[in-house]
Amino acid sequence: MTLEVAIRHRLGGFALDATFVSPDSLTALFGRSGAGKTSLINVIAGLIRPDFGRIVIDGQVLVDTERGVDVPRHRRRIGYVFQEGRLFPHLSVRHNLGYGRWFTPVGERYASFDAVVDLLGIAGLLDRRPHLLSGGERQRVAIGRALLASPKLLLMDEPLASLDEGRKQEILPYIERLRDELKLPIVYVSHAHAEVTRLTATLVVLSDGKVAAVGSVGEVMGRLDLFPLTGRYEAGAVLEARVAGHDGAFGLTILDSAAGALRVPKVDLPLGTPVRVRIRARDVMLATKRPEGLSALNVLGGRIAELSRAEGPIVEARLDLNGQALLARITRKSVSDLGIGPGSPVFAVIKSIAFDHRSLGLQSASAEE
């Protein structure tokens, strides 16, 4: 499951020049408005033929300008959720949803109409024309239309942008399932840290048409130099862990990591399953001695590896917990009050509550790799 992109293309005054390899099934494109995310997706979809370069998905060459390969878009078997919907105005919602089905060989239809309609909560809209839908309804139908084409490649351009939290939490697991169970290559554009964090294996940060960074969410989001592009708010680190046990009484799951044991709200995975846990810097407190009588369940010992030099009230601390990196964001006053600096032994204090569904990037063992 790899996506290889190496293209150059000019659009008026804008130059797209992107080269990266994403080894994972899901690749998230991140970047500020106008960075070139949609343009890049359009190239993958075959809407733009790049001036130069190649795109290979899982060994299948979609475009190779040198060898003159250019698979026509209707043969790429993509499900493209456009940034602006693009529902067919002359078709009912039902027929919009069913459009891609016509062109999918019966044996390759993995998406079930009823299941998708149910998932998206659009059963009541099937006989309406798109122009009578609300913004979010339209977006859901657009997602459904792309899914029901049973694509071999899913391109999603801010698919959840105008949906409420509830809807997002219903749809995200489905996308995860496509990724994990069907190993569907997915390219996902989003501005929402929470979504990217949750979904992504590989994050590609675009800036002004160029690739500013490629890597796992943890790596990229944790890079202090990328804050202008990724945003400081959601910075954090990723811990590799394994399911070590379940605490049925309190509904908790215990994870084992190099840094120590973590208690998180229960996840339904068999013992031994590897998981990635993203811990936001803002959710980590530091203590100079092991705190007592505190509701935070997770206390991990280690030392400070690095403190960011900051002018403002806030400082990022990179911790070394038994070789595992963790980011903590604290005030400069706390650094001074606690008298800590690089090398100081500290305890990282993390509430279990911080590990909600948003930060647990769960992956079944088979998807892991």
Added chain:
Amino acid sequence: MTLEVAIRHRLGGFALDATFVSPDSLTALFGRSGAGKTSLINVIAGLIRPDFGRIVIDGQVLVDTERGVDVPRHRRRIGYVFQEGRLFPHLSVRHNLGYGRWFTPVGERYASFDAVVDLLGIAGLLDRRPHLLSGGERQRVAIGRALLASPKLLLMDEPLASLDEGRKQEILPYIERLRDELKLPIVYVSHAHAEVTRLTATLVVLSDGKVAAVGSVGEVMGRLDLFPLTGRYEAGAVLEARVAGHDGAFGLTILDSAAGALRVPKVDLPLGTPVRVRIRARDVMLATKRPEGLSALNVLGGRIAELSRAEGPIVEARLDLNGQALLARITRKSVSDLGIGPGSPVFAVIKSIAFDHRSLGLQSASAEE
């Protein structure tokens, strides 16, 4: 500064039946996809004439079906940021932006072209046609167009939905300034808790065309019964406080509240300015004794008023801190480990870092009320 809405309207199978009064300059509409937010805004804008009812803004009657009042939309002086952009395809960005200006009396033009263009970062796009813009660029131009009409009423339907964090953080303060300095009535639709929390004075929750709740963000978001509509993740409480001092050395501001002193990242407000501080339940830890050697700067003493009865691993605790309510979200295991229950004296531990720009609903004294 009040917005009075009392309307009934049918749209096909959908019935909008909304009655509420918002005493604040900014009213946020919140609700799941298809709840009727856009429809309601359309009624306010004069795009839909309601079957029955009235809409009054600041004493000015826009619609009153009983008295036959229906101010034509071009005389309502609104700036409507549509959910779907609606830029004029035949005009350059510059002329799109300038469109509303033509119709604004010179003396009433408060929005400066250069300032708005700068704010939105669209200076490089002025001579392009809308169809050559990226999704986010289009959205920014749409915001600019609405602002540059120097409206007397701003309607924003998910205006920041497809913008990156950076852009949002640039634009939100401007909207706040319009609200505070010009006392511009604003109706703001958003699915993002962060935005709503930050901006709003009055939150109106719509559900299936009806008003499910009206009140301050703190009240409404804290209501456990509204979790299905508002989402549990962002639940929290609002503290009324006053700027008590500034700690220049560490870049902190000290706020005084009934519950005690709070240290938050510096805010540029004069001493004595009343502010609202929203504290998310998930950012509050509980301790049975005052913690020491911990990076969290804010420790407030009080007692547990109520614990939610929950099946899952998570429990919400309502605290009474000197009469001031605060919500804390902790694991059931912590409740058991700490041996606390209703009436137990506890310390609420809050990182200063938790009070970022998102949770400080700052309001200058004059806007307060």
Added chain:
Amino acid sequence: AHAQSGDVVIFAAASLKTALDELNEVRRRESGAAARISYAASSALARQIEAGAPADLFISADLDWMDHVERRRLIRPGSRSNLLGNRLVLVGPARSTATVAIEPNFALAERLGSGRLAMALVDAVPAGKYGKAALEALGVWPSVASRLVQAENVRAALVLVARGEAPLGIVYRSDAAAEPQVRVVGTFPEGSHPPIVYPVAATSRARDDATSPWFAYLRSPAARAVFERQGFAVLQP
């Protein structure tokens, strides 16, 4: 169904419609062998014959177009003859009572006043050509040449007079006779213009047995009566 063999097709100038329709109807009743008659401008018909039209008989409104097809050997040699003659008249509105003596240098321009003289196209349509020749011969052409309205055909010229748009018009006697809203105020001397002749001929593709009954019929006394009632003169072959 297209023209079957045995079914005679006549191409005739449009102005003959009333008379020929009547004759055809009589013939259909009597012998059951009605012709199919296509009425159009002589020019169009001549060109169509040139292009192989399934016409058996051609009755042209002037000699020029008959000459045109004859030169191209499209009519059966010896079948051509002059069938009908007509007269040129000056018409005015029905309510006018005056008559005009049409003679050399007669005061046509004065009679028009500020109005115009309605004629068929003087260069293209036979009635117009004859009219122009007559006016030239009578010496009044220069005084009215700039005062003409040239209609597409005689009927249209007649309508202009009938509607009062033009005070006077030059048309065929056969047309004037059937229009109650106009009155003949004068008749042009026969010598003032080339003889008005409607020639008839069989096309070279026509079969003799199909056309000869029609030649005979067109020359029959019954036909003569019909033609004369319409204001035509029947010419001797």
Added chain:
Amino acid sequence: MIDFTPDELSAIRLSLRVALAATIATLPIGLAVALLLARVEFWGKSLLTVLVHLPLVLPPVVTGYVLLLLFGRQGPIGAFLADHLGIVFAFRWTGAALACAVMGFPLMVRAIRLSIEMVDRRLETAAGTLGAHPLWVFATVTLPLILPGIVAGMILTFAKALGEFGATITFVSNIPGETQTLPVAIYTLTQIPGGDPAALRLTLVSVAISVVALLASELVARRILNRTVAL
């Protein structure tokens, strides 16, 4: 009920047949040419544009004459079609239909082209990504979206065919039952003294037919447009 003479009846029937045939026959070609002009850049595009508009620019008599020269029995195309395909236009109702089709062609092409140019092409690319071959995209997206233009083009061509006589009479003459359509019959009636009442009768018939056609087309158009009304 008005009593029609057999000739009138045959003219009415013929005119309907000719107008329908002209409209239906023009549609696919008009559609193709409109697509070509709206979507494809090619050498000689201006020439094609001019060619398409010629029947409008030329006096109908000239158009009819050109048709006669080309599609007559002796004409190059007419002879070829007659010899090889057995299709004869000369002095047949098919010729009348051809004349009407040619005269209506610019109207058909323009209307369709106009609506093709207003189609949101992003919908077509969307259909493409969903696996639809360009031909399918055309059939399932473009075609439905340009229906208003197609309806307009058809009604214009039909109306034109109901009124066309200059090219018709010049090309295929005025043979009752074969090429004498309503307008040709009307024209002939205006050529004879006393023909006006009969001409008026037929004119009213013509108008009545067009009323029916127009109302039907309006109904269709309304149904199509219903789907795009928005605030």
Added chain:
Amino acid sequence: MIDFTPDELSAIRLSLRVALAATIATLPIGLAVALLLARVEFWGKSLLTVLVHLPLVLPPVVTGYVLLLLFGRQGPIGAFLADHLGIVFAFRWTGAALACAVMGFPLMVRAIRLSIEMVDRRLETAAGTLGAHPLWVFATVTLPLILPGIVAGMILTFAKALGEFGATITFVSNIPGETQTLPVAIYTLTQIPGGDPAALRLTLVSVAISVVALLASELVARRILNRTVAL
């Protein structure tokens, strides 16, 4: 360079003037009627639709005859206009322009109406919210968006006017220098044996004019459409 006779030159000049006048005069009325038909529901709408299409449905001779009856010196409208406003159509080039305008009217209205119906009305409401009075909305949003339709309507009317002769000659006859437009001159020539070469000359002139007009309109249309190309 071809040498034209004075008569030919005057026919060319006249035809240009008539076609331009017809096109320009039809535009505002055509626009208004198209708007009415596309946007307003009113009693008698079907009647208006039929009326608009009549010049297409009726043989041109009939249209010309009706014009003569109405706008002739003796006609009710013609007499009124002549007496009260001093506007005379009968036997004037203005009458030729009127005939061409009437004949081109259905084409103009259809083209504009088609594009009005395809306008995204949400853009108009957006302009309304920004303070634009409906008339301004029309001028600044609707009008620019329907420009392709207007251009198409104008070019169709212009082309039609270049070719129209049936209604023209019936209404205002054929007065050299006054009402003898190119098609009338061409028609006249086709009626004379041996007139073909001269007719061909004038036909080519007609075609040349239309080529220039078409190319110009294509340029304009291309500029307009450029702004809506998207992926």
